[in-house]
Amino acid sequence: NQQIILAERPKGMPDTRTFKIVEKNVEELEKGQVLIKTLLVSVDPYMRGRMQDEESYIEPYEVGQVIEGGAIGEVIESKSDQFKQGDVVIGMFGWQKYYAANEKEIRKIDPSLAPISTHLGILGLTGLTAYFGLLDIGKPKKGETVVISGAAGAVGSSVGQIAKIKGARVVGIAGSDEKISYLKKELGFDEGINYRTVKDMASEIRLKCPDGVDVYFDNVGGEISDAVLTQLNRFARIPVCGAISSYNLEEADIGPRVQGTLIKKSALMQGFTAGNYSDRFPEGAKQLAQWLQEGKLKYRETIKAGFENIPSAFLDLFKGNNIGKLLVKVSER
Numbered sequence: 267n268q269q270i271i272l273a274e275r276p277k278g279m280p281d282t283r284t285f286k287i288v289e290k291n292v293e294e295l296e297k298g299q300v301l302i303k304t305l306l307v308s309v310d311p312y313m314r315g316r317m318q319d320e321e322s323y324i325e326p327y328e329v330g331q332v333i334e335g336g337a338i339g340e341v342i343e344s345k346s347d348q349f350k351q352g353d354v355v356i357g358m359f360g361w362q363k364y365y366a367a368n369e370k371e372i373r374k375i376d377p378s379l380a381p382i383s384t385h386l387g388i389l390g391l392t393g394l395t396a397y398f399g400l401l402d403i404g405k406p407k408k409g410e411t412v413v414i415s416g417a418a419g420a421v422g423s424s425v426g427q428i429a430k431i432k433g434a435r436v437v438g439i440a441g442s443d444e445k446i447s448y449l450k451k452e453l454g455f456d457e458g459i460n461y462r463t464v465k466d467m468a469s470e471i472r473l474k475c476p477d478g479v480d481v482y483f484d485n486v487g488g489e490i491s492d493a494v495l496t497q498l499n500r501f502a503r504i505p506v507c508g509a510i511s512s513y514n515l516e517e518a519d520i521g522p523r524v525q526g527t528l529i530k531k532s533a534l535m536q537g538f539t540a541g542n543y544s545d546r547f548p549e550g551a552k553q554l555a556q557w558l559q560e561g562k563l564k565y566r567e568t569i570k571a572g573f574e575n576i577p578s579a580f581l582d583l584f585k586g587n588n589i590g591k592l593l594v595k596v597s598e599r
């Protein structure tokens with residue numbers, strides 16, 4: 267068996283020293299366990315936070331520990347009454363080729379309903395993050411302007427489409443012209459801003475949002491968000507989903523103080539994690555699946571191949587090398 271472990275805690279951007287592939291024998295199965303062959307693994311920005319020894323909503327990885335994260339696999343041997351050989355399962359077993367799972371750690375997925383990869387993306391935590399963050403905190407109304415940073419990524423591209431379903435005018439911010447064209451032509455965004463080529467973000471946002479910003483769904487933080495916050499309308503809502511621009515900084519990112527803006531605009535800014543809504547996941551998953559079926563929600567995936575390429579795929583997130591959900595295919599079913 268091969269596993270990818272955290273070899274050392276990164277300072278700044280992770281690199282080849284951060285991860286190590288190790289060989290390890292798979293343990294003998296005990297009653298209630300199944301042996302899983304990994305098919306697909308998810309690489310996610312939040313994993314960067316877990317590489318740091320810091321208090322968060324989720325435990326940090328230990329040095330020497332397998333990188334844990336969302337993954338899908340096939341049961342190849344079973345000593346559980348609940349799973350049989352051939353079942354496709356999802357769990358948090360992460361970056362390893364095989365895993366002896368306890369039956370309580372995994373959940374069966376039905377490969378006949380939708381491509382299995384969607385359970386790590388649009389029908390999984392990604393879609394649920396977009397759904398609850400936008401609808402519960404952002405609460406977009408018909409005709410309002412919704413701005414999304416990280417708009418062509420997994421969460422952002424879902425947020426924009428849900429905002430369109432709710433009748434909002436949607437403006438996406440992303441890092442390439444190809445991404446902007448994808449958002450407008452394929453996903454129906456009204457406008458897009460390539461933050462890498464634009465000269466003055468605040469005036470560009472004013473131009474693309476002539477009626478101001480009612481909802482800002484923030485995936486990136488930093489200077490992009492500073493600029494969007496200058497264009498808020500009264501009673502604007504700001505779901506703070508992620509701050510990827512700061513995840514690899516070695517020193518704290520100090521920006522403009524926002525209290526004055528929030529007061530002047532009576533704006534609401536709220537951080538959240540998808541886990542806050544775990545008791546409502548069935549509701550969200552059902553709605554997302556329905557929109558998908560009706561063709562109201564589209565998704566794209568960037569799928570890299572090869573177990574050994576998982577670390578570089580993870581780093582691609584910080585380079586913007588993905589459109590939609592970034593996954594790595596480890597083996598065929």
Ligand code: NDP
Nearest residue numbers: 311419420421440441485486508509510511538539540586
């Ligand atoms: P994405 O698919 O959006 O991938 C990350 C994207 O971020 C890249 O494609 C890149 O696109 C953009 N990016 C990278 N570095 C920067 C930077 N310095 N400045 C601006 N943009 C940058 O990942 P996810 O959809 O999985 O996650 C999006 C955000 O949501 C992350 O911040 C993540 O931590 C957060 N998140 C939060 C959850 C929660 O429960 N609160 C759950 C899931 C995700 P580009 O080319 O546009 O730069």
